[in-house]
Amino acid sequence: MIKVALLHFGFEDYTIELANSLVKYVDLTLIHPEKISDVCSKVLDSNIRVVSFKKPRIRDPRNLLSMGTMMHIIKNIQPDVLHVQETNDPWYDWTLLLNKMPPLVTTIHDIFRHPGDNSTAFGSEYTRRIGFYRSQQLIVHTNQLKKILIEQFRISQERVNVLPHGELGSLYQRRSSQNIQAREPCTLLFFGRILPYKGLKYLLEAMPLIAECIPEVKLIIAGKGENIRQYFPNGYDEKRYKIINDFIPLEEVGNLFKRSTATVLPYIEASQSGVAALSYGMGTLVVASEVGGLSEIVQHKKDGLLVPPRDVSALANAIICLLKDRNLQQGMQTAALARSQQDLNWSNIAGQTVEVYQKTIKMRH
Incomplete structure (x- = not known):
């Protein structure tokens, strides 16, 4: 051995x-x-x-x-x-x-x-x-x-x-606090360190476009990094946004993914992604920029959706399309969980x- x-x-x-x-x-x-x-x-x-x-x-x-x-x-x-x-x-x-x-x-x-x-x-x-x-x-x-x-x-x-x-979903399920939350049909998650290359500003620009079609859409922004206030100079609607600008305890991370329909990765640069790996193992859908290693990890229209980086309207349209189509969600979720048993x-x-x-x-x- x-x-x-x-x-x-x-x-x-x-x-x-x-x-x-x-x-x-x-x-x-x-x-x-x-x-x-x-x-x-x-x-x-x-x-x-x-x-x-x-x-x-x-x-x-x-x-x-x-x-x-x-x-x-x-x-x-x-x-x-x-x-x-x-x-x-x-x-x-x-x-x-x-x-x-x-x-x-x-x-x-x-x-x-x-x-x-x-x-x-x-x-x-x-x-x-x-x-x-x-x-x-x-x-x-x-x-x-x-x-x-x-x-x-x-x-x-x-x-x-x-x-x-x-995949990292099973690790976070083992760590998870017991009260697993139900999936919320119109909740999006932006998770991880908040740095310029993560492209949060493009997601925030897309949110009003998404809200026009899906008024109940909600975004959770969870992670440490830049001063989050710079993204909301005039404050924000607490019904639309939940902001946790802090280190997330490990046992609570799983719940954030479990309650969200999709994780959004609007990155402008990427080598690989632990957030995508965590999403797949949790059965949380992924909408990501077609950039760097993300374009190899996410299989477009099979287990996630890819959009051009920095393209606000393409990002909004992909998210609207996903949130409106339950069959698409189920098919992609099944494919993501299957990959967690195969190459991931x-x-x-x-x-x-x-x-x-x-x-x-x-x-x-």
Whole structure:
């Protein structure tokens, strides 16, 4: 059985569900900073060994000690493969450059920083490339990202594997507080960090057009980020909009998706989308911009609707069409839930990941 160390500093939902399925195939140890232990603790398979270490904030020089501890943990495990979820952490990147590492697989969720996203560490845009070049194999979620790695970073295509981002609905159903709400027929959801590239302004411009045809339409905006007030300089109608401009507790996220008919992703840029992955597993329909990786994730008119980015009237028309047509909703919901059992199913993704591990081990021998 292959011995695998799975290291992550973030992307917790993805890592939890991957680990829960991987443990059926490999001898697995999960390594992460102490501060994310709570998020993972109640939803991880009990067969997974978990090792955590203290990790200070990025600007703290004690990260040198922290990285020493991390390397000590990896050396003790002596894994056949070290699988790292992209870190955005320069300390890790320099550690990778200066140490002999086990055969290395890195999953890259985003190659470039999203426009307007200032949360990544200073310098990480450059140092994270070390991870691209030091890894024997890379995993991305869309063909678009594979193309960028091959063309812009000169990485050979044999080293880049496209594996889908699995559904996250079942994880949030396990976390959910008990009182699951009924689906509301005209409620839309905009969920996640509120940043310019998410295109919220286009959805808000579309809302009056939607309301003309569907007066009872309602929009929930849930997530942290920019000051939401800038979108509503004259205040807003509380019957039409519910705004939760805050961190949403994990056990309440599922309810937001369960009560909404559709999640709207009016993004102007996208590499992949955990929000779409969560929607599919919840049976919540998706209306998204045909941009970046979203155009590969959402299958137009099968399990979601795609519209041109920044096109307010096309967005409004797609949402009106969806909310008015119950048969279309049911057909798309059935297709989305079916995909959650097929290409977005974690057991299938874990099997494909093990094949990447086998390839990695062969490359090193």
